[in-house]
Amino acid sequence: MRNIFKIEEVKAHCDVPCGIYDPSTAQIAALSVIRMVDLMEGLDKSDSLGYVNTITRHVKVKEEEAEKVKHEIRIIWGDFIKPPQIEQFPEIHTIVHNIMMLGSHVRQHVSREKSVELLQEVNKFAQIFWQIKGVETKTVKAPYAPNEEVVIPVL
Amino acid sequence: MRNIFKIEEVKAHCDVPCGIYDPSTAQIAALSVIRMVDLMEGLDKSDSLGYVNTITRHVKVKEEEAEKVKHEIRIIWGDFIKPPQIEQFPEIHTIVHNIMMLGSHVRQHVSREKSVELLQEVNKFAQIFWQIKGVETKTVKAPYAPNEEVVIPVL
Amino acid sequence: MRNIFKIEEVKAHCDVPCGIYDPSTAQIAALSVIRMVDLMEGLDKSDSLGYVNTITRHVKVKEEEAEKVKHEIRIIWGDFIKPPQIEQFPEIHTIVHNIMMLGSHVRQHVSREKSVELLQEVNKFAQIFWQIKGVETKTVKAPYAPNEEVVIPVL
Amino acid sequence: MRNIFKIEEVKAHCDVPCGIYDPSTAQIAALSVIRMVDLMEGLDKSDSLGYVNTITRHVKVKEEEAEKVKHEIRIIWGDFIKPPQIEQFPEIHTIVHNIMMLGSHVRQHVSREKSVELLQEVNKFAQIFWQIKGVETKTVKAPYAPNEEVVIPVL
Amino acid sequence: MRNIFKIEEVKAHCDVPCGIYDPSTAQIAALSVIRMVDLMEGLDKSDSLGYVNTITRHVKVKEEEAEKVKHEIRIIWGDFIKPPQIEQFPEIHTIVHNIMMLGSHVRQHVSREKSVELLQEVNKFAQIFWQIKGVETKTVKAPYAPNEEVVIPVL
Amino acid sequence: MRNIFKIEEVKAHCDVPCGIYDPSTAQIAALSVIRMVDLMEGLDKSDSLGYVNTITRHVKVKEEEAEKVKHEIRIIWGDFIKPPQIEQFPEIHTIVHNIMMLGSHVRQHVSREKSVELLQEVNKFAQIFWQIKGVETKTVKAPYAPNEEVVIPVL
Numbered sequence A, B, C, D, E, F: 001m002r003n004i005f006k007i008e009e010v011k012a013h014c015d016v017p018c019g020i021y022d023p024s025t026a027q028i029a030a031l032s033v034i035r036m037v038d039l040m041e042g043l044d045k046s047d048s049l050g051y052v053n054t055i056t057r058h059v060k061v062k063e064e065e066a067e068k069v070k071h072e073i074r075i076i077w078g079d080f081i082k083p084p085q086i087e088q089f090p091e092i093h094t095i096v097h098n099i100m101m102l103g104s105h106v107r108q109h110v111s112r113e114k115s116v117e118l119l120q121e122v123n124k125f126a127q128i129f130w131q132i133k134g135v136e137t138k139t140v141k142a143p144y145a146p147n148e149e150v151v152i153p154v155l
Helices: A006-011 A024-042 A049-079 A083-088 A092-108 A112-133 B006-011 B024-042 B049-079 B083-088 B092-108 B112-133 C006-011 C024-042 C049-079 C083-088 C092-108 C112-133 D006-011 D024-042 D049-079 D083-088 D092-108 D112-133 E006-011 E024-042 E049-079 E083-088 E092-108 E112-133 F006-011 F024-042 F049-079 F083-088 F092-108 F112-133
Strands: A137-141 A149-153 B137-141 B149-153 C137-141 C149-153 D137-141 D149-153 E137-141 E149-153 F137-141 F149-153
Touching (some): A024 B024, A024 E049, A049 C092, A049 F092, A092 F049, A092 F092, B024 B149, B049 C049, B049 F024, B049 F092, B092 C049, B092 D049, B112 B149, C024 C049, C024 D024, C049 C092, C049 E024, C112 C137, D024 D149, D049 E049, D049 E092, D092 E092, D112 D137, E024 E149, E049 E092, E092 E112, E112 E137, F024 F049, F092 F112, F112 F137, F112 F149
Antiparallel strands (some): C137 C149, E137 E149
């Protein structure tokens, strides 16, 4: 594949709009997927209207948040990650593709295990992202349920 | 005005979905508004297609980000802030209303001053939000342009 | 809280776009929420595909209409209601916040009582809106199910 | 063309969801298109950022409101108007098609004349709609700029 | 009804944007509706979370695809079909209206029969569309489930 | 990177929903981007309202169509392309990433050359897609402006 972006390589990730890329939106969305799974699994099954209403809404939010993970990561991957960064982090395509597959998997199923894997892949992506930006990171527990670990910049 | 939410008061902000509220999305959006203003003011005026294309896109992104600020804050205010919190922080309604007015102002104009004010009001809201959650905060410079100060939780 | 909109106060609600504010959209949406609750409660519970299809769609429409109520009221409150109007109608913040809380409640539950309360709060808001515009109002039954009372301008 | 909806004919416009059809949303949107044209024509041409920002936003709102007219009318036409009503009002297809063509025209141009024609066609549709519902109508001036005439039900 | 588009008649379907109209998007969406019905009918009924998750998603996709059929056809009908084409194909209004009614029917029910009828009406529309463009058509089986017949241009 | 989808590998691209993947939507969108560039470059520059209205709309359509290209390709790549296909077509990640970069480039600029490159990359993707499905392809001129070549299945 010939390199179609030779010119951009020099200035790297600085196109207009250089934009404000921040993986935290995708991380919050991945946490929300896990949270929805937890809530769905905690519900007493019933055929009452209240149950049907709640479960339908949880599925919908899970859908939206998983889609948001995929959309946000696609934007950063497509706009911020350029050939020089790919050379530096050749695993980035696989991580992003994993996020896409996991994002679909957690929409299609109600799986805590795969939802946590989704968050973990997003954290790997965030780790690389901040490394490219030259910002140190640390791993902390999210300050709200499901309190899973997220990689955040040290500011 | 009678209190229509007497029952909820006891368990406060714990409705299903308790949700994952995080003012960072609104803060990132407010930073993006400032960034768009900076980019718009830095452009050489011209009637070239490139200029028209760029300026139109900047206006659109500014619109969307300002709307996102308003939408995100409205959700947290409407779903997380309940009567007990209002009693504790009676200024919350005015802060939120200011955010709505400023959010419209920065859509209608290209004003760095008002965009920064918008971010400041969102920071005030974030400050109160984390205080309610019992999480300490600090003020840091955002790790990307426009590098304005944001209030974040100490995790 | 300092007044951040001193200049606008003089010309009040006349920014470009002065816009065409009309609470009727929010009122129609609130009626639709009640209608959905009525339809949901009237369904024979079953596990047939037809039932599942219908109930899922009703939940979705209820979600969308409740969200529309909140969005439309937020717009009028944020863009049309300025400090002079707040001074004149100091209860407006509480009415709007009630609409936000009730709007979430009727999404989270299937409750005719709360849906009617939502419409009533929206009617209060409409009453104040038309009073600000100097237009008289009357209370009429909506010309379609659920035929609840709505406050409309006398034209 | 064979009649594919023989069964529905008996109960006519009463499918679930019978829904809450109200042409007022389309009428408000048509008024908004006229309003945008008026605002656009009233602007002093300039190359200032403020002008570019405003004109871009006006085009966008005009787009959205014209689209809303088309979408709302399509819904009522497709869901509420059934073969018996078409027999009674054979001109309905032409009115709806005119609304579609005019809706596109006012998006593609800045034309007060065509925008008013759009509103007039929507009023014709509203007139027929309320006649089908057995509700009398009257023609009044809208209570906000552009103060054009709209057909409303007598409630 | 007077002819409101006398001037356009001469140049027919060549307004800016003449656009790129292609009924294939509506045809793919109609195929997707049939596919969803097939998948829904093939599921083992159960009250497990997995089933609820799947069935809710299928209903949602069916909704969206049926809506897409209606939206895409409305655009081509409103923007591409002008009075001269209506004179040539006077049945076009009825076909489009049938698509609207069938599009709502397949949202409201889980019906393979009606979903296939929807595709057939969309095929009729595609047939006329390509005839207007002067492009020959043929009928082929879609290269993916549900493998129903679609009318495509001979290119 | 460990293989997180070992189980799926056996049944490959057959998850529910196996879905109806068709790259034609992305191809039509890529053609639309080229068309918009052609229309924009053909306009007489002016400061008239008509010009501003048209150019703003063209930028918006170009944005939307370029986004649609990226979104549609991301879906097929994420849901249909699984590890076995990646092994067979190891260049797929680079093609998809190129589409993302080119999709952003044609939003940020008005460039016929890059728009055509975008279509070409989408054609490469379509070529691989149909090869995986075991369907032969041919290259034809699109039956509408801009009449560029597209890879389509032989049906």
